[in-house]
Amino acid sequence: MSIAATTELFALHRTASPVPDDERAAALAAPAFGTVFTDHMARVGWTATAGWSDRRVVPYAPLQIDPATAVLHYGQEIFEGLKAYRHADGSVWSFRPEANAARFARSARRLALPELTAADFVGSIEALVAADEAWVPTGDETSLYLRPFMYASESFLGVRPSRAVEYLVIASPVGPYFASGVHPVSIWVSQDFHRAGPGGTGAAKCGGNYAASLLPQQEAYAQGFDQVCFLDALTDTVLEELGGMNVMVVHADGSVVTPPLSGTILEGVTRSSVLTLLADAGHEVSEAPVVLADLRAGLADGSVTEVFACGTAAVMTPIGRLASDDFDLTVGDGTAGPVTMATRARLTDIQYGRAADQHGWMRRLV
Numbered sequence: 339m340s341i342a343a344t345t346e347l348f349a350l351h352r353t354a355s356p357v358p359d360d361e362r363a364a365a366l367a368a369p370a371f372g373t374v375f376t377d378h379m380a381r382v383g384w385t386a387t388a389g390w391s392d393r394r395v396v397p398y399a400p401l402q403i404d405p406a407t408a409v410l411h412y413g414q415e416i417f418e419g420l421k422a423y424r425h426a427d428g429s430v431w432s433f434r435p436e437a438n439a440a441r442f443a444r445s446a447r448r449l450a451l452p453e454l455t456a457a458d459f460v461g462s463i464e465a466l467v468a469a470d471e472a473w474v475p476t477g478d479e480t481s482l483y484l485r486p487f488m489y490a491s492e493s494f495l496g497v498r499p500s501r502a503v504e505y506l507v508i509a510s511p512v513g514p515y516f517a518s519g520v521h522p523v524s525i526w527v528s529q530d531f532h533r534a535g536p537g538g539t540g541a542a543k544c545g546g547n548y549a550a551s552l553l554p555q556q557e558a559y560a561q562g563f564d565q566v567c568f569l570d571a572l573t574d575t576v577l578e579e580l581g582g583m584n585v586m587v588v589h590a591d592g593s594v595v596t597p598p599l600s601g602t603i604l605e606g607v608t609r610s611s612v613l614t615l616l617a618d619a620g621h622e623v624s625e626a627p628v629v630l631a632d633l634r635a636g637l638a639d640g641s642v643t644e645v646f647a648c649g650t651a652a653v654m655t656p657i658g659r660l661a662s663d664d665f666d667l668t669v670g671d672g673t674a675g676p677v678t679m680a681t682r683a684r685l686t687d688i689q690y691g692r693a694a695d696q697h698g699w700m701r702r703l704v
C-alpha cells in the first residue's frame with residue numbers, strides 16, 4: 339500500500355537557533371533513548387468546527403498549556419513510535435509507516451479522538467525528517483526515533499471528548515538499544531496486575547496503558563527482573579504481552595507461536611513483520627493462545643527452546659529467564675537463541691538497506 343503523503347502542505351518555519359554542529363555531533367555520537375530532541379517538530383491542529391488545519395514544521399519548543407487542558411485530567415492521548423534509518427548511500431528510510439498510520443487511526447477511534455489521515459501522518463514524518471535530516475545518525479543500529487502523538491487540548495473539565503486536539507511529531511536520535519550487544523532479559527510474569535481487559539484500551543497505543551504498567555514494572559525491577567509479562571485478565575492463564583512489546587515462543591520443531599490479537603493486545607508492526615520473516619524462512623507460525631502452564635512444561639522438558647519479545651525500540655529481545663511467585667525457569671541455556679538472532683538480523687538488514695526489501699516495507703524519506 340503506497341500513500342501519497344501531504345508533505346508539501348506542511349509549512350516549514352525554520353528555527354533561528356539550531357543546535358550548534360558540534361553539540362549535535364556529540365549527541366549523535368552517543369545517543370541515549372529519548373533524551374535529546376531535534377531542532378524542529380511537526381504540528382497539526384484540530385477543532386470540532388474546523389477539522390484539521392495549520393500543518394506546519396516549527397522550532398522544537400515547550401508547549402504552553404492551560405491547567406484545565408483536558409488531557410491532564412482524563413488522559414485522552416495516543417501515540418506512535420517508529421524510526422528513520424540511514425542507509426549506506428546516505429538516504430533515509432522509514433519502515434512500514436502506513437501501518438503506524440493505520441494503527442494511530444484505530445487508537446484515535448478507541449480514545450474518541452479525531453482520526454488523522456494516513457497522508458497527513460506520513461506527510462508529517464516526511465516533512466520533519468526532511469527539516470532535521472542532519473539528525474539521522476549513521477552508526478551501526480542507530481536511528482532517528484519518531485514519536486507522533488495526539489492529545490485533548492481543550493480547556494474544559496467536563497467529561498466528554500475534547501473539541502480541540504493537537505497532533506505533534508518529535509524526533510530523538512537513538513543508539514543501539516543494547517549498547518554491548520544483544521543480551522537476554524529476565525521477565526517477571528505478573529499474577530497481581532493486568533495491563534488490559536476485555537473491552538478496554540489494550541489494543542490502542544495510549545499513554546494510559548503505560549501508566550497502568552508502571553507499578554508492576556517497578557515491582558519487577560525491585561525483585562531484580564528487567565520487564566513484566568502480563569496474563570489475560572479473565573482467566574490469568576494465558577500470556578498476553580509485555581508493557582511495550584509483543585511476545586513469541588519458539589519450539590524445538592521450529593514452530594513459533596504468538597498470542598492472537600484478541601482485543602487486549604497491541605498489534606505490533608514488529609510482530610507482524612517477524613511473523614512474515616519467520617514464515618519466509620520456513621517456520622510454521624501461528625497466532626494461538628500461549629497457555630502459561632504449557633509454556634512452563636515446555637521450558638522444563640526442552641520442547642520450548644526460545645522466547646523473545648519484539649517491538650520497534652529494541653527490535654527483538656531474547657528472554658533468558660521467566661519467573662513468577664511459583665516458578666523460576668531458564669529459557670534454553672539462558673543465552674540468545676539462533677531463531678531469535680537470525681530473524682533479528684534479517685529484519686535489521688532490511689531496515690538498514692543491507693538486504694532486499696522483498697515485501698515493499700521501506701519508504702524513502704530523504
Ligand SMILES: *Cc1c(COP(=O)(O)O)cnc(C)c1O
Pocket residue numbers: 419543579580581582583584604605606607608609648649650651
Ligand atoms: C508499541 C507497542 C508494541 C510494539 O509495537 P511495534 O509496532 O512493534 O513497535 C507492543 N506492545 C505494546 C503494548 C505497545 O505499546
